[in-house]
Amino acid sequence: MKKLLVFLVIALIASSLLFSVDYPRKAVSVICPWGAGGGTDRVARYVADELSKALGQPFTVVNRTGGGGAVGHSAGVYAAPDGYTITLVTLEIANMHWLGLTTITYDDFDYIAQFNEDAAGVIVKADAPWNTVHELLADIKANPNKFFFSGSSAASIWDLARIGMFSEAGVPVDSVTWIPTTGAAPSIIELLGGHVDVITCSIAEAASQLDSGQLKALAVMSDERLQRFPNVPTLKEQGINWSAGTWRGISVPKNTPTDVKAILEAEVLKIANSEAFKEFMDINGFGIKIRNGVEFYEFAKQQDSAWKSVLELGGFIQ
Amino acid sequence: MDIILSILSPDVIFPVLFAMTFGIFVGGLPGLTATMAVALIIPISYYMSPLAGLGMVLGVSFTSIFSGDIPATFLRIPGTPASGAATLDGFELAKKGKGSLALTLDLFCSAIGGLIGILLLILIAPPLANFALQFTNFEYFWLGLFGLSMSAVLSKGNMMKGLTSAVLGLAISTIGIDITTGYPRFTFGNIELMDGIGFIPAMIGLFGISEVLKRVQQGAAKLQLPPITEKVKISPIEALKIIWKEKMTLIKAAFVGTFIGALPGAGADIAAWVAYGVEKKTSKNSEDFGTGNIKGVIAPTSANNAALGGTWIPALVFGVPGDTITAIVLGAMLMYGLKPGPLIFTESRELVNGVFGIAVLANILMIPIGYLGIKAFAQVLKLKTSVVLTGVVLFSMIGSYAIRNSYFDIYVMLAFGFIGYIMERLAVPLAPMILGIILGPMVEDNLRVGLIKTGGSMNQFFTRPISLVLFLLILLVFLGGPTVGLLKKAFKSKKS
Amino acid sequence: MNIKNIFFGISLLVLSGLIFFFGSSFPNYVVRGNKLPGPKFFPFTMAVIIIILGAYYIIKSLIMIKLKRIPKDAALAPSDKITLDGIKNVIAIIAGIIVFVPLINLLGFILGATIISTALMIILNVKVWRSLVYSVILVVAIFLIFGMVFKIPLPEGIVVAMFQG
Numbered sequence: 015m016k017k018l019l020v021f022l023v024i025a026l027i028a029s030s031l032l033f034s035v036d037y038p039r040k041a042v043s044v045i046c047p048w049g050a051g052g053g054t055d056r057v058a059r060y061v062a063d064e065l066s067k068a069l070g071q072p073f074t075v076v077n078r079t080g081g082g083g084a085v086g087h088s089a090g091v092y093a094a095p096d097g098y099t100i101t102l103v104t105l106e107i108a109n110m111h112w113l114g115l116t117t118i119t120y121d122d123f124d125y126i127a128q129f130n131e132d133a134a135g136v137i138v139k140a141d142a143p144w145n146t147v148h149e150l151l152a153d154i155k156a157n158p159n160k161f162f163f164s165g166s167s168a169a170s171i172w173d174l175a176r177i178g179m180f181s182e183a184g185v186p187v188d189s190v191t192w193i194p195t196t197g198a199a200p201s202i203i204e205l206l207g208g209h210v211d212v213i214t215c216s217i218a219e220a221a222s223q224l225d226s227g228q229l230k231a232l233a234v235m236s237d238e239r240l241q242r243f244p245n246v247p248t249l250k251e252q253g254i255n256w257s258a259g260t261w262r263g264i265s266v267p268k269n270t271p272t273d274v275k276a277i278l279e280a281e282v283l284k285i286a287n288s289e290a291f292k293e294f295m296d297i298n299g300f301g302i303k304i305r306n307g308v309e310f311y312e313f314a315k316q317q318d319s320a321w322k323s324v325l326e327l328g329g330f331i332q
Numbered sequence: 333m334d335i336i337l338s339i340l341s342p343d344v345i346f347p348v349l350f351a352m353t354f355g356i357f358v359g360g361l362p363g364l365t366a367t368m369a370v371a372l373i374i375p376i377s378y379y380m381s382p383l384a385g386l387g388m389v390l391g392v393s394f395t396s397i398f399s400g401d402i403p404a405t406f407l408r409i410p411g412t413p414a415s416g417a418a419t420l421d422g423f424e425l426a427k428k429g430k431g432s433l434a435l436t437l438d439l440f441c442s443a444i445g446g447l448i449g450i451l452l453l454i455l456i457a458p459p460l461a462n463f464a465l466q467f468t469n470f471e472y473f474w475l476g477l478f479g480l481s482m483s484a485v486l487s488k489g490n491m492m493k494g495l496t497s498a499v500l501g502l503a504i505s506t507i508g509i510d511i512t513t514g515y516p517r518f519t520f521g522n523i524e525l526m527d528g529i530g531f532i533p534a535m536i537g538l539f540g541i542s543e544v545l546k547r548v549q550q551g552a553a554k555l556q557l558p559p560i561t562e563k564v565k566i567s568p569i570e571a572l573k574i575i576w577k578e579k580m581t582l583i584k585a586a587f588v589g590t591f592i593g594a595l596p597g598a599g600a601d602i603a604a605w606v607a608y609g610v611e612k613k614t615s616k617n618s619e620d621f622g623t624g625n626i627k628g629v630i631a632p633t634s635a636n637n638a639a640l641g642g643t644w645i646p647a648l649v650f651g652v653p654g655d656t657i658t659a660i661v662l663g664a665m666l667m668y669g670l671k672p673g674p675l676i677f678t679e680s681r682e683l684v685n686g687v688f689g690i691a692v693l694a695n696i697l698m699i700p701i702g703y704l705g706i707k708a709f710a711q712v713l714k715l716k717t718s719v720v721l722t723g724v725v726l727f728s729m730i731g732s733y734a735i736r737n738s739y740f741d742i743y744v745m746l747a748f749g750f751i752g753y754i755m756e757r758l759a760v761p762l763a764p765m766i767l768g769i770i771l772g773p774m775v776e777d778n779l780r781v782g783l784i785k786t787g788g789s790m791n792q793f794f795t796r797p798i799s800l801v802l803f804l805l806i807l808l809v810f811l812g813g814p815t816v817g818l819l820k821k822a823f824k825s826k827k828s
Numbered sequence: 829m830n831i832k833n834i835f836f837g838i839s840l841l842v843l844s845g846l847i848f849f850f851g852s853s854f855p856n857y858v859v860r861g862n863k864l865p866g867p868k869f870f871p872f873t874m875a876v877i878i879i880i881l882g883a884y885y886i887i888k889s890l891i892m893i894k895l896k897r898i899p900k901d902a903a904l905a906p907s908d909k910i911t912l913d914g915i916k917n918v919i920a921i922i923a924g925i926i927v928f929v930p931l932i933n934l935l936g937f938i939l940g941a942t943i944i945s946t947a948l949m950i951i952l953n954v955k956v957w958r959s960l961v962y963s964v965i966l967v968v969a970i971f972l973i974f975g976m977v978f979k980i981p982l983p984e985g986i987v988v989a990m991f992q993g
Binding site for chain 3: 361364368372490493495496500502503506510513515517518541544549550715716718719721722723725726727729730733737739742743745746749750753757758759760772776779780783784787788
């Protein structure tokens with residue numbers, strides 16, 4: 015029995031040595047916590063394809079959906095830390111544990127690189143009476159409880175983006191009614207049909223309606239104006255110190271060998287900086303934001319505490 | 333003319349044919365849905381021209397929705413969620429040895445229903461889309477209830493048991509995160525349950541596994557599948573003759589299907605059930621439904637293929653997806669540099685016409701391809717029954733797993749298989765439970781979000797014009813039959 | 829059939845009891861002091877309907893037994909007698925599905941699924957060697973379709989991984 019154990023330990027060490035020189039030796043799973051066909055899935059498939067080309071082994075996207083991202087992120091955390099399961103992490107890793115939906119936190123992952131950030135927009139119907147975000151906020155102050163806001167479910171990132179904006183602008187957080195929907199697309203339909211007044215969702219998701227002139231964006235919650243929407247002012251230029259949005263990147267389970275992480279980080283950064291990636295993201299309306307592993311970890315950490323305070327503001331947690 | 337030439341060029345037609353064959357294959361395997369088929373064809377279609385690429389997506393969605401009916405008819409395992417209704421009369425016909433008849437009719441009606449859906453898309457997309465925009469929580473709530481009222485129709489013989497089955501389905505649908513508050517209900521800390529009971533594993537279990545259990549419990553001596561070798565071979569002309577006789581059923585179902593498809597938030601699966609219910613409700617000999625009535629085959633299959641055309645309406649007109657398939661399609665359109673939305677009809681008129689042309693062609697091509705699919709599937713059934721049943725168990729397990737790569741869903745499937753088996757022994761119909769699971773969130777969420785909008789008042793559920801019409805329609809379904817009956821009786825007694 | 833319906837009624841009562849028990853801890857939903865239907869509302873409504881239905885089946889069946897009548901839908905329930913052979917088959921299928929996941933995780937999909945499939949076929953009275961041949965064909969087909977074409981991750985098995993490692 016002892017001999018077997020010793021053998022196993024040696025085999026394990028030997029194999030980990032083998033891994034470090036030669037990665038990947040077999041197919042790698044890329045866990046996507048969101049469904050096939052959605053925005054995150056599209057990005058995951060693109061990055062997986064590029065990684066397969068670069069590293070010579072198939073990188074296969076595995077959709078592990080459910081629980082508002084909880085299922086996929088957990089699967090990513092609890093996978094063997096050998097580099098053969100990597101996860102496309104999204105913003106939800108920083109806020110869902112506050113809501114008690116899961117016990118895993120941002121700290122359960124090692125971060126490889128971030129390549130995307132999509133800011134929230136303040137979007138209204140084209141024929142709405144407001145032309146700036148200040149007009150809208152003044153109207154809300156004058157008529158509390160009159161307007162319907164939407165964007166996704168309650169306590170989702172787009173609800174939190176709205177709460178943060180209100181709090182920065184000095185508008186009471188509960189002076190509008192949040193209409194929960196199952197996502198950005200249904201809330202766009204509600205807005206088009208005139209059943210809600212304002213939506214705060216990823217501006218990229220509403221790109222085609224904005225382009226065709228059915229909807230107009232009063233502001234975008236990014237630090238600087240977006241290349242894709244140069245005419246949409248940021249909240250910051252209008253004196254509201256608030257930015258919010260979703261983000262995506264690649265992570266691996268904690269304790270993955272450093273060499274494996276280094277290989278992945280180099281390749282993901284190479285892909286993120288390529289022209290082809292820029293073109294792909296432009297076509298799909300996604301924003302690019304690149305952070306390396308260390309920066310990404312710091313960012314996730316900062317986001318984790320930032321969203322906690324917004325969740326408290328909204329009364330979702332005590 | 334140019335359009336026709338560009339559609340018929342080999343670099344368009346061959347990819348489309350390939351995609352359609354692929355769709356038959358995927359749709360026929362339980363657990364692999366039409367959505368999955370489309371998601372899998374997209375990476376290939378990126379290498380094609382926009383016309384060929386979108387043609388492939390259309391082709392694959394049409395054939396996979398049809399071929400989901402093949403295992404539903406032969407084995408009572410729906411290949412896709414939209415084929416749930418085919419397990420009723422289609423399967424009953426198969427039990428009588430008329431499986432190929434049912435499927436040949438099914439195939440032709442899928443094609444014709446699909447064509448009607450596309451024609452409606454071409455002709456009245458903008459007005460229909462604008463009408464659909466009028467729908468909000470209040471209307472969707474009634475629409476959900478209207479769908480549920482069909483469960484009474486789906487229960488053969490015993491209304492109470494049908495109602496019980498539907499209520500149980502509604503109760504099951506409350507498992508998972510509540511979208512209005514984000515509170516996880518009945519999940520017992522299990523993250524796999526947070527999105528609720530997987531609808532596909534539940535359906536595979538309820539219909540497929542329960543059927544296997546029912547078969548094997550008769551003991552080895554009696555293991556037998558319905559005979560598929562038919563004495564009467566059905567020719568396409570005969571099939572068309574039968575369909576001509578039932579043309580009203582087909583047209584009615586196709587209109588219902590297109591309309592439901594056009595509503596964002598309702599797709600081919602709901603369309604099929606509602607069309608079945610509407611047909612039974614308006615049919616003279618409604619008692620035959622569920623025992624192998626061909627109308628019960630024609631209505632749902634015409635509706636689910638027509639719904640595909642319908643789902644493209646909000647996608648093209650507003651650039652918003654009506655279901656998961658069009659969500660993927662929108663992504664593909666962006667890749668080709670197309671901007672879905674009102675401008676697409678002016679900016680890319682030619683391509684839109686081309687896509688319409690391919691959609692029409694795909695529905696015609698579906699007939700020969702689908703025919704081969706039926707033939708191929710029938711070959712499998714010539715094996716010994718025990719072998720087929722074991723195969724069904726294996727495919728059901730792997731299909732339930734494949735839908736989101738979750739082992740948990742295999743156990744969900746098993747649990748529902750057992751529930752279905754017990755329910756059938758108690759003469760409780762299964763279909764209303766499925767309907768309850770599908771429509772539960774629609775009814776509950778829209779009621780509650782509607783009440784958030786009104787601040788707790790029910791007024792708007794009755795005062796908005798479309799709401800009121802839908803409400804009256806439900807009253808008609810529930811009270812219509814008995815009232816008409818009473819009036820008839822009263823009239824007769826007066827006469828005598 | 830009456831006995832079966834009483835059984836059904838009791839199960840419904842138990843179920844609604846469970847819904848009330850586990851649902852009682854769900855939070856209320858208040859928007860600006862206005863109490864609206866919350867997470868409890870819909871499950872509890874269903875539970876009440878289920879209680880009514882359960883009571884209906886029990887009372888109706890008891891009356892029917894008294895009156896020595898059989899319900900109309902008795903004809904719809906399968907009338908076949910449950911044989912020992914049948915019970916064995918049902919248990920085999922259920923056991924096969926339960927064991928499937930741990931087995932393929934241990935031995936890998938191909939080996940695990942082949943064992944389950946062969947065992948089930950043998951129990952359902954297929955000759956041993958035939959079962960094996962059919963099972964291998966079936967499992968390899970599933971592996972090629974789901975694993976290779978559709979890229980569904982199928983387990984390699986702990987045992988196999990150990991040998992490879």
